[in-house]
Amino acid sequence: TASMQEFFKAFPKAYEPKEVEEKWYRFWEEGGYFKASAGSKKEPYAIVIPPPNVTGVLHMGHALVTTLQDILIRWKRMCGFETVWVPGTDHAGIATQTVVERHLMKTLGKRRSDFTREEFLGHVWKWKEESETQILNQIRKVGCSCDWSRLSFTMDQPRSRAVRTMFKKMFDAGLIYRGDYLVNWDPVTQTALADDEIEYEERESALYYIRYPIVGTDQHLTVATVRPETLLGDTAVAVSPQDLRYQSLIGKQITIPVVNRQVPIIGDTSIDPEFGTGVVKITPAHDPNDYEMAQRHNLPMINIMTPDGCINENGAEFQGLPMEEARKAVVEKLKSLGLLEKVEKYTNRVGLSYRSKAVIEPYLSKQWFVKLSHFKNKLIDLVQSKKVKLIPDSFESTYFHWIYHLRDWCISRQIWWGHRIPIWYNTEDPSQMVCYAEEGIPPEVAQNPTLWEQDTDVLDTWFSSALWPFAVFGWPEKPPDLEKFYPTSCLVTGHDILFFWVARMIVMGDYAFDKPPFSDVFLHGLIFDSRWEKMSKSKGNIIDPLEIIASYGTDAMRMALSSATTHARQIDLDRRRFEEFKNFANKIWNGARFVFMNLEGLEVKDGIDMDILKLEDRWILSKLNRIIQEVNASLYEYAFDKATKAAYDFFWKEFCAYYVEMVKPVLFGKLGTAEEKSNKQKILLVVLCNAVRLLHPMAPFITEELFQLLKPFAGGFPQDPYTKETVEALQAPACIVAPYPKVIRELDIDSAIEDEFAAVDGLVHAVRNIRAEMQIPPGVTTALYIVGSEKQLQFVQKHETILKALVRLETLQLMTTEKPLTFASTAVVGDLKLIIPLPLEMRERERTRLTKERDKLIEQQNTTRIQLGNRDFLAKAPPLLIDKLKTNLDQAEKELYLIGQKLEN
Structure with missing residues (x-):
């Protein structure tokens, strides 16, 4: 008794998250509870973290994805799996280089070009170290139980070796090639982008009708274009062979206005005679459709743009002008030559860089590509056969649409930060190339270094990220980790990178191992605010996870995020959710405190007497088994919202609001026998212990605190299944490794009860x-x-x-x-x-209220009667006002009658 009294003196009345979070995270990490063993006989369950970019601090989207992964890892760990969750970060080539360049300009007033490549990369590495430290500390604050001994970075030595090995493997197999190709060019970051790195928006533009003179005649063809400046690179004009208006002109020459270059008129079946004027200018170096047509007709390609988006030497008098200014200048020149027929308003889709937001320019350059067409059928089959399950499956149609329109993947980027392409060219004969997968330089290059030069480009960030599920386990070596944990069990990520990352991981994993890198892909929605706007820094509606943790506690934030995660494409995250779950954390604390205060003298070794259970006892045990069943099923289906709601409702409503209230008369000695009191104490212990473990994946800190407080009840050897299961669970050293609740007795799930x-x-x-x-x-x-x-x-x-x-x-x-x-x-x-x-005391209060109401109505009646009895008032007042006063008088009479009846009663 004395020890229990001391215990409750030290038991706070309110839950203080800050008091327990750092303590238990340190306890878990130092105790080795996050570490996995490749030598374990347990069934493996592996997740690799979507590596956050080392560009700055994390946002609520990162908090969401890490929370969902941690829920799965903690659940599976408690279910007896050998769980590994590999943390890491991504070098994020273009994004990080852009951030560092801005930082250097702001702090030193210098551009990238003011440094050597090595000097600049030194600044980026310093940025990476500082940013990564911040990011990893934030992940810890969210309570993530990552295996920190396996921390990886996409440009650390083992991952870099994996990248070089995969590049050489695919290069030797002819799946990676280099060639002149029309790419999506970002003139701000001055690099090529893949098709799915382009964002499109509708913009108001203009359609320019330009007259192209036909050589040897006084006739012309009219071409309609939204990009008149690109005529500087025209190498043909195309018409449909079936277009009777122009059939006779095919094969003749036409003069390109402004530059006066003669080019052929060609016939191509891709031209739609009904669209525009039926005549199309062909600029192969600056339009993807024109590029393909040039391949068919063996047309020359004239590049008119510099890497920074200006007109080059092929633009004659317009050289040096940015593309937008060149457009205006070319239009003015056409007007002066009398070759601009008309201009119409026009709305078209403009491609923008997903990083810099610059207008994308089609640009002819030498690039490296992966032949994705080689993988097309496999990508379709793996998802169709459910070897890779997309959850929710509504994303399958989006996935297949992308696969059916698959194009080769441009993997070279013209930046400095990233994995440098492991290719060396012979300076005397560039067609001679050496691909080398080891660190350093190839032996033949070392023998004659002046004769060789390494490719200056780096690989697309997504190339290294695509290797993540197996590179983190030591590939291309074959360590025990790789054998134990690959393929991984599940991937959790936002649906917006289904193609950027998920599909490419499937390509690389299946290519390296002939099996996909994961069996399940849960694609969560993107976070929107209460006004249904996507959260972004530019809109100023970002919610900082650390701010939420400081205000509401980590458990409250995690439960709010989990409860908001449905299978929808958008997540409504109102700040009121955090307040709601902060209150729930306090409810958990107070409910547990009540149980502890009423367990004094409990002897668990006797177990529950199942023969003297009352309706409320059988009901709570039925609900306990049912809720255990529901939460496990929901987590299995990635229904995080349902799992959280089920556990929330059970603890708050069934347990606290009902069962705890129903047992109070027996616990306080007002009803029942000593045996019934003991029974109810044990049921309280059983339900609390199960509820704590049930909630642990969602709310790890408060549940670990309560689990440790429950551990003194681990003694005794009760025989009934409920107390026995609870006592055995409490023998675990910590809640994080305690057994997750399973249905204790299915027969007790009793619908009749x-x-x-x-x-x-x-x-x-x-x-x-x-x-x-x-x-x-x-x-x-x-x-x-x-x-x-x-x-x-x-x-x-x-x-x-x-x-x-x-x-x-x-x-x-x-x-x-x-x-x-x-x-x-x-x-x-x-x-x-x-x-x-x-009630009697309320009747007196009601009598007083009714009396005041009656007196007020009488006073209003008297005032109205005086007004209606005044002849001067009646003569001047509008008829509508007089009618309203009479109506008010009648209404007051009726109300007085009703009040009189109530007062009489």
């Missing part, structure tokens, strides 16, 4: 509704009359103690005939009628 309790609950709800309508304060007791048949009243009498425990009743009277009652409110539940008279 739950239906019987629901019938009692229906009466409770009815009484509570009446009290709310009558505005009866929670602390005021009332009388309750229930009218019904003998059989129905017997049911009420059987469960009278439950009814009295859940609603504040002064008296309960059961009647087969209704007794006339004044000043009472009623409700009907089935064939039962419930009547609650207004």
Whole structure:
């Protein structure tokens, strides 16, 4: 008794997250609870973290994806799997280089070009170290149980070797090639981008109708274009061979305005005679469709753009002008030559860089590509056969649409930060190339270094990220980790990188191992605010996870995120969710505190006496088993919102609001025997211990704190399945490795018991509704009359103690005939009628209120009568006002009559 009293003196009345979070995270990490062993005989469960970019601090999207992964890892760890969750970060080539360049300009006033490549990369590495430290600390703050001993970075030595090895493997197999190709060019970052790195938006533009003179005639063809400046690179004009207007012109020459270059008129079946004028200018170096046409007709290609988006030497007098300015200058020149027929307003889709937001320019350059067409059928088959399951499966149609329109993947980037392409060219004969996978330089290059030069480009960030699920386990070596944990079990990521990352990981994993890198892909929605706007820094609606943790606690943030994660494409994250789950954390704490305060003297070794269970006991055990079943099933289906809601509702409603209230009379000695009290104490212990473990994946800190406080009850050897399961669970050193609740006894999931309790609950709800309508304060007791048949009243009498425990009743009277009652409110539940008279003290208050209301109405009546009796007022007042006053007088008379009746009652 003395020790229990000391225990409760030290037990805070409110939950303080800051007091427990750092303590338990340090306990878990130092205790090695996050580490996985490749030598374990347990079934593996592996997740690799989507590596955050080392560009700065994390945002709420990162908090969401790490929370969801941690829920799965903690759940599977408690279910007995050998779980590994590999953390790491991504070098994020273009994004990081852009951020560092801005930083250097702001702090030193220098551009990248002011440094050597090595000097600049030194600045980027320094940035990476600082940013990564911040990011990893934030991931820890979210409570993530990552195996930090396996921390990886996409440009660390093992991952770099994996990148070089994969490049050489694909290069030697002819799956990576280099060639002149029209790429999506970002003139700001001055690098090529893949098709799916382009964002499109509708913009108001203009359609320019330009006259192209036909050589040897005084005729012309009119071409409509939105990009008149590109005529500087035209190498043909195309018409449809079926277009009767132009059939006779095919094969003749036409003059390109401004530059006066003669080019052929060609016929191509891709031209639609109905579209525009039926004549199309062909600029192969600056339009993807024109590029393909040039391949068919063997047309020359003239590049008119510099890497920074200006007109080059092929633009003659326009050289040096940015593309937008060149457009204006070319249009003015056409006007002066009389070759601009007309200009119309036009709306078109403009491609923008997803990083710099610069307008994308088609640009002819030498690039490196992966032949994705080689993998097309495999990408389709793996998802169709469910060897890779996309969850929710509504994303399959999006996935297949992308696969069916697959193009080769441009993997070279013209930046400095990244994996440099492991190719060396012979400076005397560039067609001679050496691909080298090891660190350093190839032996033939070392023998004659002046004769060789390494490619200056780096690989697309997504190339190294695509190797992540196996590179983190040591590939291309074959360590035990790779054998144990590859393929991984699940990938959790945002649906917006389904093609950037997910599909490419499937390509690389299946190519390296002939099996995909994961079996399940859960694609979560993107976070939107309460106004249904996507969160972004530019909109200023970002929610900082660390701010939320400081204000509400980590558990509250995690539960709010989990509860908001449906299978929808958007996540509505209102700040009120954080407040709601902060309150829930306090409810967990207070519910547990009540249980601890009422376990004094408990001997668990005797176990629960299943023969003396009451309805409320059987009901809570049925609900416990059912909720364990529901939460496990929901987590299995990645229904995070359902799992969180089920656990939330069970603890708050069934356990705290109902069962705890129902057992109080027995615990406090007002009802029942010593055996019944002991039974209820054990059930409280059982339910609390299971609820704590059930909630642990979602709310790890508060549950670990409570689990450790429950551990003193791990003694004894009870025989009943409930207390036995609880005692065995509490023998675990920590909640993080305690067994996750499983259905203890399926036969106790009893629909009949739950239906019987629901019938009692229906009466409770009815009484509570009446009290709310009558505005009866929670602390005021009332009388309750229930009218019904003998059989129905017997049911009420059987469960009278439950009814009295859940609603504040002064008296309960059961009647087969209704007794006339004044000043009472009623409700009907089935064939039962419930009547609650207004309590005596409230009647006096109501009498006072009604008297004041009556006096006020009488005063209003007198004022109105005086007005209506005044001849001058009646002569001047509008008829509508007089009618309104008369109506008010009649209404007041009716209200006075009703008040008089109420006062008489």
